[in-house]
Structures are given as C-alpha cells and as structure tokens.
Amino acid sequence: MNALKKIAWKTLGLMGYAIQYGCIAHCTLEHIADYVLCYGPSMEPTIHTKDVVLTEHLSTKFYKITKGDVVIVRSPTNPREFICKRVIAMEGDHVCTNPSSYIKSYEFVPRGHVWIEGDNSLNSTDSRTYGPVPYALIRGRVFFKAWPFESAGFIKPPPEDIKKRVR
Template sequence: MVLKRIVWKTLGICRYVIQCGCIAHCTLEYVADFVFCFGPSMQPTILSKDVVFTEHLSTRFQWIQKGDIVIAKSPTNHEEFVCKRVIAMAGDEVCRDPTAWRKSYEYVPLGHVWLEGDNTVNSTDSRKYGPVPYALLRGKVFFKIWPLNDLGFLKSCPQDISKKIR
C-alpha cells in the first residue's frame, strides 16, 4: 500500500516535470527567449556580455523591418548565432562601402535581408558574406536585460541607414 502510494506520487511528479519542460521548450523555441551577446560588432547599442530578450513571432510572420536588431544563424558557421541590424530588405540595393570613392551596390534578392553590425569597423556581416536568407533569422531583439543600468527597450535605429540604400 505504501509502495503503491510512493509510485503514484513519483509518477505524478514526473508528469508535472515533463509538462513544465514541454511548456518551457515551446515558449523558448517559438515565442521568446534570452540571448547572451558576445563580441564588439553591435557596440555601442549592445556590448559584449549583455543579455537581451528576443521574440520569435516577428521572424515567423515576417514582420521584420529595416532598423530592427535580429539574432540569426551565421551564414558562414551554422553552429553560431550573430546579432546584427537589418539594413535592407528584399528588393533594395545596398552600398557595401558608402565612404568609398567608387561605390559598389549589391541587390538584395527575394527572401533575403542585408545585416550589418552597428560597429562597422569591427563587424563581420553582409558586407563580407552577402545577403542573408530570411530563413536564418531566429528572433528580433527588443529589450536589454543586463546590465541593469541599461535595462530597457532598444531603439529601432540609432543611425541613419538611408545612406547605404539606393
């Protein structure tokens, strides 16, 4: 009798743990999650070791716009993720180097976006690997959690990106 009660209690706890695990997985995979950012490419907006909150609905329903900060799988190494700003959408022409004497423009094909880091002198981005397929976008960054003195919503676009688009 006591053994039967222990077994049923254990099974009830296991069921509860599995349900919570499934809910947590679905939430983190399809709705929102936290991301630890490393590297200098998004400075000064996002510094290395900052923690940001991302939501996945914008990428799933294609609500991403120019100026948004996104998390994407790296086009050069699919085991890594990158944090970059959307500079151009499909159909836009982008100048790879607006400061160059002879400007070279690249067309962003359908189903792709052009991503660049805010720290243009220290960022590996679409200027190196070209347009990024929309399918590689994981989520939109919209809230900085850590450090606490920078807690708050991120602005859509702190710099003028219109210079880069023709």
C-alpha cells in the first residue's frame, strides 16, 4: 500500500509540472511570441507559401505597430482565419488606392484602424477590397522568417513605392 501511495504522489507531482509548463507555454504563445505557418501568394516575394515566421505580440499590446510592419491579422471577412499583410497606412493617413491610374483617389484611414496590403498587389485580397481594418484585429508583428533555413532572416523593409502612396 505504501508503494502505491509513492506512485500516486509521483504521478501527481509530474502532472503538476506538466500543468505548470503548459501554462507557461500557453502564456508565452498567447501574449509574448508565436510562430505562424503562412499560406498564399499575397506576400510574395517577402513571404512564400509554407514559410514559417516568428511573431511577437508586445508591439500590438503597446500600440507600437508602424507603417511598413508585416502583421498577422484576424481576417475581417472570416474571423476563423488569420492573414499576413503589410501595414501601409495608420489612422489619420490618406492612402492612394489606385497608384497606377492617371486620376488618383485617396481613402482616409479612420481612428483605431490601419490600412493593410499584401506585397504582391496583383494577387492579394486586402484593404483595397474590405477597407481599413480595426487595430484590434492585429494579432502580432512578424519579425523573423525561420523556415526555410536558406531564406531565414529578419523581414525586409517595404518596397519604396508603398511610402509614396501615403500622405
């Protein structure tokens, strides 16, 4: 009977450690940093399908997202999906929605919103389709591409033509 008690206490002790480590892992992935497997061509050539990127959540919590950051956002059209896009404009900015046209039209980004677009503008569903996105939908800021190893590194800055579209 004494041996059974020892086994029970050891099992409970191990379960306690497993629960503690699980809580630490959950809090880390939810509030500090995370990894994401990306799909779709909208961020090419910066991020390709099946690339694994590392994201951090502190920038969103402390409102430190800036123009040019690549972010993971809860999709405005399907809340079960997350999308990866680049922040083009912040609240209060006017962004050109048709840069290749002779007559330019500008969209105003209201308070508490951002304008996001994919780097591959010909193959991206983004703010040009559904308008400004609430800041609260931003999940995290992508800071590092981890996979594949041969293209691992920090995320590149935005193309120069993006900066010209915001006033």
